[in-house]
Amino acid sequence: MKKKKVKKKIIDNVNNRQQTHQPLCIREMEFPIKSTVDKYQLLPAFLKVRGLVKQHIDSFNYFINCEIKKIIHATGNEKVTSDVDPNFYLKYLDIFVGEPCVEQDYIYEPITPHQCRLRDMTYAAPISVDVEYTRGREIVVRRGKEGKQEGALVIGRMPLMLRSCRCVLSGKNEAQLAKAGECPLDPGGYFVVKGTEKVILIQEQLSKNRIIIDTDSSGNVAASVTSSTHERKSKTNIIVKHERIFLRHNTFSDDVPIVVVLKAMGMESDQEIVQMVGRDPKYAGILAPSLQECSALGIHTQQQALEYLGVKKLLSCLYTGLLGVLQVDEARDILATVVLAHVPVHQFEFRPKCIYIAVIIRKMLEAMLNTDAVDDKDYVGNKRLELAGQLLALLFEDLFKRMNGELKKSVDMTLAKANRSTQFDIAKCIRPDFLSNGLEHAISSGNWTVKRFKMDRKGVTQVVSRLSFIAALGHMTRITSQFEKTRKVSGPRALQPSQWGMLCPCDTPEGEACGLVKNLALMTHVTTDEEEGPLIALCTTLGVEDLSMLSGEELHSQHTYIVFFNGIILGVHRRPQRFAETLRKLRRAGKIGEFVSIHVNPGQHSIHIASDGGRVCRPLVIADNGVSRIKEHHMKELKDGFRTFDDFLREGLVEYLDVNEENNSLIALYEADATPATTHIEIEPFTILGVCAGLIPYPHHNQSPRNTYQCAMGKQAMGNIAYNQLHRIDTLLYLLVYPQRPLLTTKTIELVGYDKLGAGQNATVAVMSYSGYDIEDAIVMNKASLDRGFGRCIVLKKSVTALKKYNNRTADRIVAPDMNTSAKGGVQVAPRHQIQDRDGIAAVGEMIRPGDIYINKQSPINTRDNVMNPQAMPDSAYKRTPQTYKGPPGECAVVDKVLLTSNDENHFIVKCLIRHTRRPEVGDKFSSRHGQKGVCGTIVQQEDFPFSERGICPDLIMNPHGFPSRMTVGKMIELLGGKAGVMSGRFHYGSAFGEPSGHADTVSAISETLVNHGFSYSGKDFIYSGITGYPLQAYIFMGPVYYQKLKHMVLDKMHARARGPRVVLTRQPTEGRSREGGLRLGEMERDCLIAYGASMMILERLMISSDQFQIQVCTKCGMMGYYNHKLKIALCTYCKSGENMATMKLPYACKLLFQELQSMNILPRLQLSEA
Amino acid sequence: MEMDDLPKGELPPHLELQRTRVVCAADAPSYTESVQYSGAYMAYDVDNSLRMEDFRKNFRVEIKSLNEDDIEFDLIGIDAALANAFRRILIAEVPTVAIEKVYIANNTSVIQDEVLAHRLGLVPIKADPRLFDYKTDEEIANEKNTIVFKLDVECTHMGERVKNASDQLKWLPAGSEMPPDSKTKFTSFGCSQDSLPAFTSEAIASRYPDIVLAKLRPGQAIEIEAHAVKGIGKTHAKWSPVATAKYRMLPEVVLLEDIEGDLADELVRTCPVNVFDIEDMGPGERRATVARPRDCTLCRECVRGDGWDKRVQLRRVKEHFIFSIESTGALPPEVLFTESIKILTEKCQRILTELL
């Protein structure tokens, strides 16, 4: 019955596709069946257009296409003029970022990102500008032709984000991407700078231009507003001190009473002030002391107030020395442009700013009366995320301004010269290096310095972690906070309820940055700026009453709501709900941007409309009276490809909500839970998790920290990096030889492509104790499994050699391998050179051992003085500087790849990739997907391993003690599900919270499958011991679990030394594994030995085995002498005699200390006594 | 102590059960081990020692199924220790021939040299290991200890991918052809292997022709020589002659009481492998019987429900093993088993000589 109806509807809809779906809705009203629609298909559709790293790309695209234009057209940037010649000008007409290319011998060639990675170049495109300028008398216009750079002026190169609209990869299909050497699953969203991939992390910070009411350390209410406009950034605080309200701003040396400030802005009447704040006696009472103070100061007029402020203001260098009236003007100026800079003041019309301050005060008073009104700084709605585009825009504007400054300077200099031989052409003065280097340097170093805004951030960019595919993807969604890590407050680190659906609750690092570094959830989108003008106009049309027409009284009357637009007060509205409804309808109809948020706050009697960039939002299904707008036929059309996610958006079935607007809606998790009050329905509950947490099967059954651990460990798992992994030459690359796709998958895994680029293997795990080598989470491995390739991995290491060119025109060279003449007279390649080809570079496929020379390089001895004929220098003019392979001793690696190329500075470089295949050994680290890491404790022969009745022998044995304290029930279900999956031949699902919506198989269903295939419902098998041959006295929980091999391997860490290198200065053993250092007997160990009384042991450890040294001491003067080998006596240089000399042993470091003290005119004397 | 009510030379039933059966209860199996001590039942005047003549009398082998690759047979009247010994020897000590050294002249495929070599090593080779000697590291390869294969493929088809399977491994009976430009090759064969009587009939090749070794794209080529030697599974799993060798004890399902009517239906329904049948006892009377206990996989479904453990008991017969061997192809499975017996005898002999 029901099915028929649905079919009919589809036909209907196909027929009336162009018509609205209104008639359908009515018909559906007749049948109020709440059928649950599987909305999963929306996710892939969504991820095609938004989400994951698309926010980076969107923001970069916005920067390149819009914001960059705004920057050059901003006042102050648009024109370069000269102080010398008033006729001179240079005007930027337009700006355009071109296609990525590289200049080679004056020819521009297109480049692909992969070429840049391999050749250590920057993936960048020229920035060209259309300009109009004067050359002598004439006005020159240089304009590019329709997106072509020819004709236009190139002012620098912009590093391009991969997959952005200018990138060669955008819009390419899989085959085209493969041709470009790019992995189709690679998300893009990062830059390639000098061959390294750099990602600009998402920066989290407090909202700009919003009033935030907080309490300070002494418990007083304080409001703060961080104003940010294109010209200026400033922070304004309004605080309460001794029950009076003050303004605190860094342009004033002291806190100034707020009433004085208001008066200085022209609100001379106290009554008006009180009215503005609110006439309610409860407010007036609190305000009274502030008013009193003002009159106590004797300030009644604007002039008086301005004079008062003029005294208080900090001396700025600009106006020093000028007195009286000027100070007043200056104070007025500060009030207009610096204090609350984002509230526009035209021609000193202060009224909007007065109202703004009044509103702040009112909010503060409310907060004083009712602590609930205090804002939560950690609330996600009060946060903005800064993305690559915004950060680059900041940097670009700064560089552009500086470039124009330089330009102006050079123009002034040239024009000031009276007689010039040639016509001055400013186009020739532009040095594109300045912008290029500035941008490139900032991205490669991660230091964002914008002097104008006193911004100096470190570590904004990071090298994309290519340890595994998920690591790279997780890196793109990472958010760092501006909050310092040292502060011991828990607030910013705690999980906020408002993070639901926006930020992943699991994925955060442990330790220092815990809770400060976050990750985006799967369906989060970060907005970019939107045009404000039309929205403001629309608001006015919809009945927002302008501020200037209102008195203070009307502002706060019972039914009016103040309308805020991006933090600025627009006016008031008397029918807030209706206003909001209308705006939302317009948004759903696509008349205004889909990311505009409308939030009605009844508590504060305000409506907040936001269109600014950096807000996090996510899509939700709209429900009318609790009935979802998305019906079965919509999903069918989506599946059949008739519909895209944007269609859903355009037809008003789905909309984006940001954190603030979520507060106005009632969101049901499932359609079935919806009540008539429900306004929205979640698309899929598992989307609250991010990419890394999405890999975990049944995460909702695990103890929460385990999921967090797995999020960190998934990034260390070896596997596939990308489809182009074998074409990459990375510094360090870990690959699994036989990676598998997990038997127990989740929907997220399929969405992000982990099933195609897995990082682990499905191991048959028996949960039992075995051999005693499995304590402390160690696992016992089956040798036969390892023989057959389980956990086998490849480590690829890169080494780069650049052939340097020196200033005296000499250069490094590579010569043929050294030859040895053998005893018989034959000529042979020298032993360490055998892996080289005849060109002196290692041959691909050769086995390479530690100590082998893989590039037979030579450098000129003289690199300073000019040499006659640098090309034909004799061999004797070169010294050997060969590249020697250093690897783990005893291991044998293979030369995998050799790349000969040149970088963009035209240096010849040789990159060698050296491959080492490793099989797991005792001590290698493995982990399941549930934060259960463990090292391999022992490797056991297959015949000793237990086996089941079906002859199944596990690949590894895990100790059951790993379960009770970890409570990773998800792992157990994974095991069951994996077992059922193997038997039934179907991949089972374990998406988070997926059971009700069918995206996770239930345990009962899994058990049934198991029983049908002759297994116990509990997953426990009857097992025989491989050693005795008898059955075990317990049923063993056995089945496949996806295991990851982590990058920590003993081979890279194992270290011991008996004798070895010493530090030259102190003669003590070196430190650290890389220098083959000794193992330190530290202070605490020393304390133990002292306490135990093992004095000889201390002597042996700290001196004899370390840096024992014999010295000659003069017993008379107590200074050190020396042993004269000719005379065979010890001599004291001070006493000039060989008498009284004694020999003693002491640590060399001690002797060194004495000598260093002597060099500082401190004389330590040794007083010896007979032992 | 005299216990007159007990017949002499016989154990009371509960002890007999413990001695001969593993009882697989719903929670855990019990009485899993056999009682070794000869005097364990002295009190009952039962001699528990193992006697050769008893063993001779009781021991039986019944072959249940046999084909080229698999064998299933019952070993009856043998202790688990012995059955396990055969299993262990089969997995780890019966020798086969497998590729051990790979000389790579050219490999431009995506598969790395080591990985390709590893894959080659795991290819089962149909060659009777009994005809070969073990090769020590110092020994030079000769026709008695080495089999040489060659793989020389190139992908030239435009745009098409070549699958490189194990049937392209060509046997070189005359020994190595590498290195090509020198007189001294990697092997020194006294005579060609195909002139030896054992190999004239059939060329040595991989047991399965369709094992994918590598896939090639146009322009890629593999030219290698692989040397196979004799070895045992203990050294590396590639020399293991069996995919697996395993046994299970004979299942015994006992109905502790008569199960009739609906209960019988329920019992038949619960068993996923149809161990139970219904016996018609006249009109409306149905009784469950255990029809195919051998099929029982011990899923414990029949004892899971409330009270069912009182009605059904799952047991395993201790000295009855259903042994199954899956050969990888070098030797037929029945030969493998006899080989394992030979190895065990050899081992015993060695101990005896050491002892004497």
Ligand code: SF4
């Ligand atoms: S244990 Fe399972 S297979 Fe065996 S008889 Fe009972 S239900 Fe059937």
